[in-house]
Amino acid sequence: xxxxxxxxxxxxxxxxxxxxxxxxxxxxxxxxxxxxxxxxxxxxxxxxxxxxxxxxxxxxxxxxxxxxxxxxxxxxxxxxxxxxxxxxxxxxxxxxxxxxxxxxxxxxxxxxxxxxxxxxxxxxxxxxxxxxxxxxxxxxxxxxxxxxxxxxxxxxxxxxxxxxxxxxxxxxxxxxxxxxxxxxxxxxxxxxxxxxxxxxxxxxxxxxxxxxxxxxxxxxxxxxxxxxxxxxxxxxxxxxxxxxxxxxxxxxxxxxxxxxxxxxxxxxxxxxxxxxxxxxxxxxxxxxxxxxxxxxxxxxxxxxxxxxxxxxxxxxxxxxxxxxxxxxxxxxxxxxxxxxxxxxxx
Amino acid sequence: xxxxxxxxxxxxxxxxxxxxxxxxxxxxxxxxxxxxxxxxxxxxxxxxxxxxxxxxxxxxxxxxxxxxxxxxxxxxxxxxxxxxxxxxxxxxxxxxxxxxxxxxxxxxxxxxxxxxxxxxxxxxxxxxxxxxxxxxxxxxxxxxxxxxxxxxxxxxxxxxxxxxxxxxxxxxxxxxxxxxxxxxxxxxxxxxxxxxxxxxxxxxxxxxxxxxxxxxxxxxxxxxxxxxxxxxxxxxxxxxxxxxxxxxxxxxxxxxxxxxxxxxxxxxxxxxxxxxxxxxxxxxxxxxxxxxxxxxxxxxxxxxxxxxxxxxxxxxxxxxxxxxxxxxxxxxxxxxxxxxxxxxxx
Numbered sequence: 113x114x115x116x117x118x119x120x121x122x123x124x125x126x127x128x129x130x131x132x133x134x135x136x137x138x139x140x141x142x143x144x145x146x147x148x149x150x151x152x153x154x155x156x157x158x159x160x161x162x163x164x165x166x167x168x169x170x171x172x173x174x175x176x177x178x179x180x181x182x183x184x185x186x187x188x189x190x191x192x193x194x195x196x197x198x199x200x201x202x203x204x205x206x207x208x209x210x211x212x213x214x215x216x217x218x219x220x221x222x223x224x225x226x227x228x229x230x231x232x233x234x235x236x237x238x239x240x241x242x243x244x245x246x247x248x249x250x251x252x253x254x255x256x257x258x259x260x261x262x263x264x265x266x267x268x269x270x271x272x273x274x275x276x277x278x279x280x281x282x283x284x285x286x287x288x289x290x291x292x293x294x295x296x297x298x299x300x301x302x303x304x305x306x307x308x309x310x311x312x313x314x315x316x317x318x319x320x321x322x323x324x325x326x327x328x329x330x331x332x333x334x335x336x337x338x339x340x341x342x343x344x345x346x347x348x349x350x351x352x353x354x355x356x357x358x359x360x361x362x363x364x365x366x367x368x369x370x371x372x373x374x375x376x377x378x379x380x381x382x383x384x385x386x387x388x389x390x391x392x393x394x395x396x397x398x399x400x401x402x403x404x405x406x407x408x409x410x411x412x413x414x415x416x417x418x419x420x421x422x423x424x425x426x427x428x429x430x431x432x433x434x435x436x437x438x439x440x441x442x443x444x445x446x447x448x449x450x451x452x453x454x455x456x457x458x
Numbered sequence: 459x460x461x462x463x464x465x466x467x468x469x470x471x472x473x474x475x476x477x478x479x480x481x482x483x484x485x486x487x488x489x490x491x492x493x494x495x496x497x498x499x500x501x502x503x504x505x506x507x508x509x510x511x512x513x514x515x516x517x518x519x520x521x522x523x524x525x526x527x528x529x530x531x532x533x534x535x536x537x538x539x540x541x542x543x544x545x546x547x548x549x550x551x552x553x554x555x556x557x558x559x560x561x562x563x564x565x566x567x568x569x570x571x572x573x574x575x576x577x578x579x580x581x582x583x584x585x586x587x588x589x590x591x592x593x594x595x596x597x598x599x600x601x602x603x604x605x606x607x608x609x610x611x612x613x614x615x616x617x618x619x620x621x622x623x624x625x626x627x628x629x630x631x632x633x634x635x636x637x638x639x640x641x642x643x644x645x646x647x648x649x650x651x652x653x654x655x656x657x658x659x660x661x662x663x664x665x666x667x668x669x670x671x672x673x674x675x676x677x678x679x680x681x682x683x684x685x686x687x688x689x690x691x692x693x694x695x696x697x698x699x700x701x702x703x704x705x706x707x708x709x710x711x712x713x714x715x716x717x718x719x720x721x722x723x724x725x726x727x728x729x730x731x732x733x734x735x736x737x738x739x740x741x742x743x744x745x746x747x748x749x750x751x752x753x754x755x756x757x758x759x760x761x762x763x764x765x766x767x768x769x770x771x772x773x774x775x776x777x778x779x780x781x782x783x784x785x786x787x788x789x790x791x792x793x794x795x796x797x798x799x800x801x802x803x804x
Contacts, residue, residue, distance in 0.1 A: 114566030117559060122591055125565060129572050129591075137576035139585035143552060152587035154552045156607050160506055166603060168556035168590045206489060206500045210514035210601040213463060219471060220460030226475050230482035239485035241498035244514045245468055245475075250596035255556040257512060257603040261502050 151200050153262060153272070161262035161270045162205075165196035171252035179300045182221045183228030184321040185254070190229045192345065193258040194236055194325035195395040199343035200272040201334035202260035204238035204327060210255045212248030236327050263334055273330060277340035278359035278400040282427040285406055286371065287326050287397040288419050289319075290348060291384060294391020295376045296320030298383075316375060323395040329418045330397055336409035341399035348424075349389040349435070351398060353449040356434045359400075364436040365425040365447060390450050400427050497546050499608060499618070507608035507616045508551075511542035517598035525646045528567045530667040531600070532574030538691065539604040540582055540671035541741040545689035546618040547680035548606035550584035550673060556601045558594030582673050609680055619676060623686035624705035624746040628773040631752055632717065633672050633743040634765055635665075636694060637730060640737020641722045642666030644729075662721060669741040675764045676743055682755035687745035694770075695735040695781070697744060699795040702780045705746075710782040711771040711793060736796050746773050 117125055133139075142155050151165040167189070169175055175185050190207060197204050209229070213222065226240070233239055238258065262270040296316035299307040307313045326343070333341065340359065344351050348365065356363055372388045380387060399421075401409065410421045425438070435447040463471055479485075488501050497511040513535070515521055521531050536553060543550050555575070559568065572586070579585055584604065608616040642662035645653040653659045672689070679687065686705065690697050694711065702709050718734045726733060745767075747755065756767045771784070781793040 114564040116562050117565055117568065118561035120565060125568060125591060128565065128569060132569050132572055133576050133586055136573060137580035137585050139552070139587055140583075143585055143587050152552070152554065154587060154605070156508070156551050157506065160503065162502070162508060162605070164552070164554055164588060164605070166554040166556050166588060166590055166601075168558055168592045168599070168601065170558050170592055170594045170599070172595060173593050205502050206485075206498065206510070208498065208510055208512040208603055210512050210603075212514055212516050212599050215462065215464035217463050218460040219463055219466060219474065222463065222471060223474060223478050226478055227482060230479050234483035237486075239483055239489055240479055241485060241489050241500060242510060242512060244512055244601075245471060246514045246516055247519050248516045248597060248599065249518060251558075251594060253514070253516070253558050253594065253599035253601075255512075255514065255590075255599075255601035255603075257554055257556075257601075259500060259508065259510065259605070 151196050151202070153270070159268065163197055163200050163202035163260045163262050163272070164257065165193050166255065166257040167192050167196070169254040179297070179304060180321045182224040186225040186228030187232050187322050189254050189256045190232050190238070191323045191325050191395060193256045194232070194238060194327055195323070195343045195345065197258055197260040198325050198327045198330040198397065199341065201263050201330040202272065203263065203331065204236045205259045205261055206241045207233060207238055207256060207258045209240055209243040211243070211245045212253035213245060214249070214252065215247055236325065263331060271334055271339070273334055273341035273399065274339060275342050275355050275358040278355050278361050278427045280361055280427055280429045281402060282340065282400040283403050283406050283423050284363060284365070284398065284400050284425040284427060285421040285423045286344070287329050287421060288394070289371050289373050290344070290394050290396065291372050291376045291388035291391050292316055292319035293323060293393045294387040295380060298380070298387070312375060315373070320393070323393065325395055326397045328416070329413060332412050332416050332418055333397070333399055333409050336412040337405050338399050338401040338409050340401065341397055344394040344396050344398050345392060347390040347392040347394070347450070348398065349447055349450045350392060353434055355398070355400065359427070360430050362428045362431050362434045362436070363425055364428060364438050364444065366438050368440045369422065369424045371422040371424070389447070497542050497548070499616070505614065509543055509546050509548035509606045509608050509618070510603065511539050512601065512603040513538050513542070515600040525643070525650060526667045528570040529574030532571040533578050533668050535600050535602045536575045536578050536584070536604070537669045537671050537741060539602045540578070540584060540673055541669070541689040541691065543604055543606040544671050544673045544676040544743065545687065547609050547676040548618065549609065549677065550582045550604060550606045552585050552587045553579060553602060553604045555586055555589040557589070557591045558599035559591060560595070560598065561593055582671065609677060617680055617685070619680055619687035619743075619745065620685060621688050621701050621704040624701050624707050624773045626707055626773055626775045627748060628686065628746040629749050629752050629769050630709060630711070630744065630746050630771040630773060631767040631769045632690070633675050633767060634740070635717045635719050636690070636740050636742065637718050637722045637734035637737050638662055638665035639669060639739045640733040641726060644726070644733070658721060666739070669739065671741055672743045674762070675759060678758055678762050678764055679743070679745055679755050682758040683751050684745050684747040684755050686747065687743055690740040690742050690744050691738060693736040693738040693740070693796070694744065695793055695796045696738060699780055701744070701746065705773070706776050708774045708777050708780045708782070709771055710774060710784050710790065712784050714786045715768065715770045717768040717770070735793070
């Protein structure tokens with residue numbers, strides 16, 4: 113007897129699909145990374161590796177048009193994919209977009225969607241080169257696929273930020289504030305009109321509606337010798353366990369070091385930590401490297417005029433507890449891993 | 459004031475999107491072919507060109523699960539994309555898939571979808587290397603993106619079958635029967651149970667449910683010097699005008715030469731010509747080349763054990779009528795261009 117998808121969950125289904133594909137159609141040597149990472153790496157010929165990522169977004173599940181404009185939806189759809197390329201430190205190349213649309217939608221709205229996407233794409237040298245538009249009877253369905261080029265080391269070999277490269281003794285760092293996007297969404301869900309009137313809410317709403325993929329930062333970090341990292345789409349408590357599992361390590365996060373803006377702490381005195389740890393969609397990078405190398409990487413970012421790193425914790429040997437939260441007095445408590453649940457997002 | 463999508467149609471919308479993207483975010487020299495062809499060509503570095511195609515399919519619009527199995531849906535979704543690569547004579551490399559699924563669907567059905575896709579993919583060396591699965595409240599949404607490598611000539615330059623390369627004096631040919639798939643769909647729409655019981659209907663149903671992309675044939679034709687062509691997804695009367703428009707020519711189709719199987723003619727004595735000209739989803743190749751070259755190409759196909767070409771007409775200089783149908787007695791009538799309407803497909 114077959115079970116329903118919601119009985120085994122998205123990750124259970126993906127595991128079964130990956131096992132089926134490995135048995136029915138193994139990918140072969142041209143595929144360096146397949147299902148299960150932020151992106152796939154396809155090496156059609158020696159010396160050239162294409163990094164590929166794809167995301168689907170469904171109206172009412174991943175976005176609501178009463179909470180953001182069509183241009184915001186376009187920006188976010190491409191930004192999430194560019195962030196997947198950044199999580200591998202790949203250089204963006206091109207994108208394709210498929211849309212399932214209701215026939216009664218307005219042409220100008222669809223053009224605004226592409227405008228939001230195109231304006232982000234031009235800043236990251238990622239043109240939209242094709243796609244497909246079809247009729248969908250109910251919810252709007254968006255799928256974006258991006259292609260990039262894998263970075264190369266001085267030896268010519270392909271290099272990426274990887275989830276499996278963190279080592280005990282590494283420090284953990286992030287490239288920007290945590291919780292802003294989730295706080296912006298919470299304001300919108302509570303009262304969109306009030307949020308729109310409040311000038312102090314603008315940075316929170318912008319973080320939610322117009323996230324900025326850390327493409328240049330990722331390239332600079334990799335060039336400075338940082339090899340372990342990923343982008344934060346499911347929140348620190350959702351994503352850091354993926355690095356721990358793939359690298360065979362545990363991690364400790366310093367509560368006092370978390371870069372949660374005052375605007376988030378003040379508006380959500382009881383919830384700011386949850387927003388920072390589990391809110392998701394920060395699209396900042398989470399990286400790990402030995403202290404001296406991380407310091408050098410920070411200097412390289414400053415020299416390039418890129419946002420600074422914030423050290424938020426450390427990597428430790430694997431143990432029975434994969435993730436710890438450390439209080440300012442040194443006391444530790446286990447931090448429950450928790451991915452953002454897209455089914456309850458918007 | 460903005461109009462609704464259904465007031466300007468899919469092609470009107472795509473034209474406006476292409477114009478917007480050209481203004482906001484021109485693609486630059488790394489993109490050889492962008493929006494408007496079967497596939498895009500992205501050249502990340504000199505000497506290496508990636509051919510990209512993407513398609514979206516919505517349940518109830520593009521497929522119905524009462525007319526085919528989940529494995530058929532997977533096969534068709536990948537086959538349509540591989541056919542787009544064949545239409546450029548590109549070598550398949552890999553594919554990514556995004557799915558929007560209702561949470562109450564059965565796990566085994568989704569695995570059957572991937573099984574159908576994987577078994578086709580393994581025959582064309584096109585592994586599925588990634589994707590995304592999300593919740594969709596209503597209709598199932600599928601988006602497949604394939605990437606392949608552009609073929610190269612002896613001089614190392616990229617080569618593709620192109621829509622703009624047909625010349626007056628060329629003969630027109632197709633790589634297989636026309637109308638089979640549309641006839642199969644019509645049988646299923648009329649009475650699925652009767653179609654299933656009828657052994658003579660099997661080839662028609664198979665053509666609809668399990669189309670075979672002409673990947674190897676396309677490569678062999680290009681190698682034999684055939685440069686003008688595309689795949690038939692919208693029917694001969696839907697697709698041949700695209701070659702005429704892009705090449706600046708007109709075309710004449712010989713009624714008596716159309717390779718419409720007896721099974722289609724006999725079952726649909728009044729409709730077989732419409733099925734062959736406008737039914738769509740044949741996924742055969744339509745090519746044009748000078749007679750001697752086409753003969754040599756046919757010999758190359760035979761030597762390689764590939765299906766033969768059928769000459770169905772000729773390319774002529776541009777005139778006021780882009781498309782003619784020629785009767786056995788030499789009489790001509792204008793053939794109205796007509797694309798398959800996906801909104802009324804299933």
